[in-house]
Amino acid sequence: MKEISKAKSEAADARREDSLERFNSMPMPKEKDENWRYTDMGKLKLENFAPFESTAVITATELSEDLARHGVILSDINSAMEKYPATLNYFFKGTDIGKDKFVALSAAYFAHGYFLYVPKNIEIKEPIRINLAAEGKNSVLHNLVILEPNSRADVIEEYTNKDIGDEQLNASITEVFANTNSRINFYHVNNWTGNVYNFTNLIGTAERNASISWVSGCFGGNLNRLRIDTNFNGQGSSCSNLGIFLGKGEEHIDFTTNVYHNAENTTNDILVDGILKDESSSVYRGLIKIPKEGQKTNSYLANHILKLGDKTLANSIPSLKIDANDVKASHGATVGQINEEHLFYLMARGLSRAEAERLIVEGFFEPVIQKIPLEELREKIREMVRK
Amino acid sequence: MTDELVIKDLHVSIEGQKILNGVDLVVKKGEVCALMGPNGSGKSTLAYTLMGHPKYIVDKGEVLYKGKNILELAPDERAKLGVFLSFQYPQEIPGVSVSNFLRTALNSVKPGQTSVPDFVKLLREKMKLLKIDDSFSRRYLNEGFSGGEKKRAEILQLAVLQPEMAILDETDSGLDIDSLKIVAEGVNTLLGPNMGVLVITHYQRLLNYITPDKVHIMVKGRIVKSGGKELAHELEARGYDEYKEFEKEEVV
Numbered sequence: 334m335k336e337i338s339k340a341k342s343e344a345a346d347a348r349r350e351d352s353l354e355r356f357n358s359m360p361m362p363k364e365k366d367e368n369w370r371y372t373d374m375g376k377l378k379l380e381n382f383a384p385f386e387s388t389a390v391i392t393a394t395e396l397s398e399d400l401a402r403h404g405v406i407l408s409d410i411n412s413a414m415e416k417y418p419a420t421l422n423y424f425f426k427g428t429d430i431g432k433d434k435f436v437a438l439s440a441a442y443f444a445h446g447y448f449l450y451v452p453k454n455i456e457i458k459e460p461i462r463i464n465l466a467a468e469g470k471n472s473v474l475h476n477l478v479i480l481e482p483n484s485r486a487d488v489i490e491e492y493t494n495k496d497i498g499d500e501q502l503n504a505s506i507t508e509v510f511a512n513t514n515s516r517i518n519f520y521h522v523n524n525w526t527g528n529v530y531n532f533t534n535l536i537g538t539a540e541r542n543a544s545i546s547w548v549s550g551c552f553g554g555n556l557n558r559l560r561i562d563t564n565f566n567g568q569g570s571s572c573s574n575l576g577i578f579l580g581k582g583e584e585h586i587d588f589t590t591n592v593y594h595n596a597e598n599t600t601n602d603i604l605v606d607g608i609l610k611d612e613s614s615s616v617y618r619g620l621i622k623i624p625k626e627g628q629k630t631n632s633y634l635a636n637h638i639l640k641l642g643d644k645t646l647a648n649s650i651p652s653l654k655i656d657a658n659d660v661k662a663s664h665g666a667t668v669g670q671i672n673e674e675h676l677f678y679l680m681a682r683g684l685s686r687a688e689a690e691r692l693i694v695e696g697f698f699e700p701v702i703q704k705i706p707l708e709e710l711r712e713k714i715r716e717m718v719r720k
Numbered sequence: 721m722t723d724e725l726v727i728k729d730l731h732v733s734i735e736g737q738k739i740l741n742g743v744d745l746v747v748k749k750g751e752v753c754a755l756m757g758p759n760g761s762g763k764s765t766l767a768y769t770l771m772g773h774p775k776y777i778v779d780k781g782e783v784l785y786k787g788k789n790i791l792e793l794a795p796d797e798r799a800k801l802g803v804f805l806s807f808q809y810p811q812e813i814p815g816v817s818v819s820n821f822l823r824t825a826l827n828s829v830k831p832g833q834t835s836v837p838d839f840v841k842l843l844r845e846k847m848k849l850l851k852i853d854d855s856f857s858r859r860y861l862n863e864g865f866s867g868g869e870k871k872r873a874e875i876l877q878l879a880v881l882q883p884e885m886a887i888l889d890e891t892d893s894g895l896d897i898d899s900l901k902i903v904a905e906g907v908n909t910l911l912g913p914n915m916g917v918l919v920i921t922h923y924q925r926l927l928n929y930i931t932p933d934k935v936h937i938m939v940k941g942r943i944v945k946s947g948g949k950e951l952a953h954e955l956e957a958r959g960y961d962e963y964k965e966f967e968k969e970e971v972v
Binding site (some may be wrong): 343445672674675678679680681682683684685686688689692693695696697698699700 | 871881
């Protein structure tokens, strides 16, 4: 692993200035806004964090000579913007920064980030690892991943923080572009400790026959928001999306998946499972949007929440917006309590109530974990759940 | 301290309805007792009450085992004391493998006694005994199991955990004759001087394979007749008709 935490570049400065005005003009999100329902933003005072000076350490896999020779690039985002100005064309190609105050925040103030470029026909066999550690009051990041046609990569990004005993803010965007026939497995795990407000946006764009597989896990933090938007821009593109979250204490998890089927014959499959303990709360929002251009789309989403205890609060808002007439789309959501008969059965075999609950909790996630293609990640997520 | 399970004047109700109306029963260590009775007589209520199901409310009486009134203990504490219930309707637990569950359970009732390799060996041996395929241990506990597989899984748990006081609640229900033989043979190999067994059954069928030392007949929440194994044969021949009078009797 090597450090890629360079924090300044003139190209970035120019870019940030463009976004600053936009950020300033946008109001703070309110609970009545469709994209923020059931998330109370009242406690977060952005002025406490201004001017959002970012302190973060990013370390990443050191590329083999062979990959470097074939044109694979893995560097900090600031150097990339200076050396390869064309990367700038990709900034916010998949979204409008005006859609989300915190996307605008990342755009206006980002200081760190990573850039991964996989040239045409290159297949990276070993997963690329990126660790992003927030070390101060703010970490504001912008990451960019570009896969050229027929390329393939696995990326594992993992966010953590050093608990500074004070409020911390993480705002990050990762934009993933999967060009024609490319495939990416993208793993996002965040694991916060202490009083962290996290706003992470993953934005994927799949061109013709490209495939994006998201796997994500959200753990810890005061307010932990992960929003994953996927654009199907080319025919035959596909996406699978597995999400896991675990709330404890008074944590609030805000998990959003939006898919936009802008082309024909696209396929999407989403499964987000969460467990809430203690007095934690969550909201899951899942939008499937199929405009007229999205004929012959198959799109599914499922969300299951297991509530432990009466003081937890779960909200699930799946929605379909369909303007095409030849599509298959469905959504399902369940929110349930732990089954007392299951507990009794396990306790009758000698397990204490706590042990029985632990087995049931681990078992709840197991069907999702089994679908994660990478054993290392399966074990990592099991470990996070056990903690 | 006694290794007998002693049930004294046990009265139990569920959701305000009285089910057990003064049960007295003793199961000795090394002994097989059969509890028979018509549907609705309270046999399963007794089983659940002995294990501590929270829905069953004990109105009166006590159950003594190893010097304790086990009615005051949580279900897991009863299991740790050596009490085991083979469920009539085992629960399906998603995502928890048979093997993971059994290892956790064994570590709970007999902490620190079995290493992982020893456990794997023990589990294989017992699965072989019950003619259970190796892949079974990786399946999720009872999920998608047939009726017969569920009952075999219960007896597998009995075999691995080796309790001292086992209650088998309608283990024969839902079993075809081949599965019944395998399950009964499995139970027979586990019997011995260190285990007391209470076999709860509606029919005499299971008792053709597991020979009881004593037979008790329960009607309307009370033991109305006790005897040797011949009592089960009498029931097989004559049915429960002659016990109908007990159902009419008012219970004070």
